[in-house]
Amino acid sequence: MKILGISGALRCQNHDCSASLLIDGKLVGNYEEERFNRIKHSVGKFPLLTIHRLLDENHLKLEDIDAVGISIGDKREYLTAMNMIDPNCKKIPQFVFDGHHLGHICDAYYQSGFSSAAVVIIDGDGDAREGITIAHVVDNDIKILKKYDYRKSLGLLYGAAAGYCGFDAYGEGKFMGLTSYGKDLGIRIMDFNDTTKEIDLHCPELDMDDLVNYDQPEDIISCTFESYFIKNYYPYYNKNEESNLLYYIDFAKTIQENFNEVYLDVIKYAKELTGEDNLCVTGGCIQNCVGNNVIVESGIFKNVFAPPAPHDAGCGAGYAFYAANRLGEKIERKRLTNSYVGKTYSDKEVLKSVTKKFNVEEYDLNKVVNILKGEKIIAWFQGGSELGPRALGHRSILADPSDRENLNDINNLIKHRENWRPLAPVVPAELFDLIFDVKSHDLAEFMLRTIPIKKEWQKKLAAVCHIDGTTRPQRLVRDENPELYDLIMEFYKQTGIPCLVNTSFNGRGQPIIETPKEALQMLKKTDALNCVIFNAKHIVTYKGNWMNDLIHKYVKILDAETKEVICSGKIESTKDNHFEDGVRYDDIYYVSVDNKCFFNANSKKFEIIVLDNEIKPFIGDISKYKSDNLPDVALHKAYYSMDIIFDNDINGLDPEVVNLVHALNKLEDVSTDGSCCGHGDNPLWVGCCFFSIKPLILLRKIIYEKFYNDFMICSLNNRSQTSEDSVGLGIVSYKTGQEAYDKANELAECLNLLF
Secondary structure, three states: OOEEEEOOOOOOOOOOOEEEEEOEEEEEEEEEOHHOOOHHHHHEEEEEEHHHHHHHOOOOHHOOEEEEEOOOOOHHHHHHHHHHOOOOOOOOOOOEOOOOOHHHHHHHHOOOOOOEEEEEEEEEOOOOOOEEEEEEOOOEEEEEEEEEEEEHHHHHHHHHHHOOOOOOOOOOHHHHHHHHHHHOOOOEEEEEOOOOEEEEEEEEEHHHHHHOOOOHHHHHHHHHHHHHHHHHHHOOOOOOOOOHHHHHHHHHHHHHHHHHHHEEEEEEEEHHHHHOEEEEEEHHHHHOOOHHHEEEEEEEEOEEEEEOOHHHHHHHHHHHHHHHHHHOOOOOOOOOOEEEOOOOOOHHHHHHHHOOOOOEEEEOOHHHHHHHOOOOOEEOOOOOOEOOOOOOOOOOEEEEEOHHHHHHHHHHHHHHOOOOOOOOEEEEEHHHHEEEEEEEOOOOOOOOEEEEHHHHHOOOOOOOOOOOEEOOOOOHHHHHHHHHHHHHHHHHHOOOOEEEEEOOOOOOOOOOOOOOOHHHHHHHHOOOOOEEEEOEEEEEOOOOOOOHHOOEEEEEEEEOOHHHHHEEEEEEEOOOEEEOOOOOOOOOOOOEEOEEEEEEEOOEEEEEEEEEOOOOOOOOOOOOOOOOOOOOOOOOOOOOOOOOHHHHHHHHOHHHHHHHHHHOOOOEEEEEEEOOOOOOOOEEEEHHHEOOHHHHHHHHHHHHHHOOOOOOOOEEOOOOOOOOOOOOEEEEEEEOHHHHHHHHHHHHHHHOOOO
């Protein structure tokens, strides 16, 4: 029997549409529409390209399909959809439909390898306006045990919180990254009632029984949550202006803790209802890796499984499985161990995409390791692409995780995203416990949980260690990807670093790369990418950027005519332009110079001399990029010279603040300026430029915990000393006179103890 599964509708704002194909109970294809139409999330789309791809690859027509499992409940709409696929179809396949959460249940259960399991779905809402569903599946028999309506939806709560911080739609992942920076305020929007087994809301505006009468009640619920945040708890609403995310870090942490608690209580209840040892979790909220780790480490269930696409993109397979079960088809039920379900491109197809603008070399394991050791970033393109939001070693960007600069370069120069967002590692299974101390490895195969890194490894893995010491690892078994596994093991052998940075091969706002042509286009326009490795057979580099090898090198730049030294600094990236006889024309960007700005040699001829690596001039890493969500804080690494004030202005400082200035200058990514004062009747204060969020969080924590009644941190706007990539803040004393000076020295001593 041939069964097509379709997640996507014609008349509603669905998202992440997909399609899959079952032949004789075996899943032979499972694709997301966004990989082919190149529209991230494909909101409101029908997966027409995906369906045609599945039919063509398997040499089928629509009339060869026996049944279609689909999310469309209206038969007329279904017939319209079939006509879109093939207007000449002579036989319309049988139509099998059930609710949205049934699609999630079947997607998880039939790929878990479990004969029986508790299944918990947590997302925004389903067809029946449910936000959470608990089911029990035993030998294909599905029983729904409990539903919580969308007013108690963790997905709608989390999405509303992300929107309240100023994130766009689908910004929940960014919001999750922000939660690690704050502290829990102890405020709760909802709680699980252990007596009634219901979820109690502390938001009375949502106690509306007539919500079902509205066309889009989920929008009303989200707006109600946001209004409740404003009125009751969090006064920093700034949606119509540029938001400073520093205001929201405690709010984010509080929402995450509330999410974790309700999630855990629902899982406990599922255990109570089913008595199972096996648990499947799915739905959009199962992309919340922080919450998932709480569930796995709780040990409530012995075995925990989630599919690689727990969000709506997984429902295409779920509907196919559901239809097969309904029609009595025997389903191949085995544990899904990888997500590599996309098309595999042959060597012929790869090389056909390589034009004369690229160099092709034969793959050499040792050479690739040396590229990574040389502070270079590579792209890894192998086999069929992954299903789901995570790159798991077939469409990945790889780098050395011990070099913190790789985090900044990947975020700023390749993916062009906020630099406070963390990166993740891929770790061979045999080395996993070297870095992590966990009770179970469940959910790590698809990068679906956040795990604390052992203390002794946190600084060694600086590019993948988030501010709270955690990361979101992929645990890689050799049988699933021997080529990548062998690369990491050789890198470990030569460097002692047991993993690589692994992030998705795509640019900002784009779906993950699908074809060789798309991979080469990204290589061509992305200077910070050294090469693309295709199928562990070919190393492809772009000829156009002759300066690729100079990235991260310290250089002198000379006027080609006068030989006058224009500047010296570190090349962060380069721009692809024409050159003649080794002399470059037009532009070089991202060269840090004189502690102040990047070099732009517009319309000049110049020469470049690489300096000895031991010569390290002062560097002010001022990027041309600004974060969309933190416009006044440069969240990239900024090795700003801490000695400027001492060299130029130390004699002019008021003596009462000298010790504090010295202490502050030891903080990485901070620079004090000359406008510090503390004499006479003037208030004692020190002005600082913060170039990243980390020292600000540290300083804020120290002041809040030990000097709450002595100092405050306040904004200093319109200061000429503050660049557009930093935020100017003042440390201001509540005290006056000698008491203020004494407290300034105490704060200085406290900071000095850190170093």
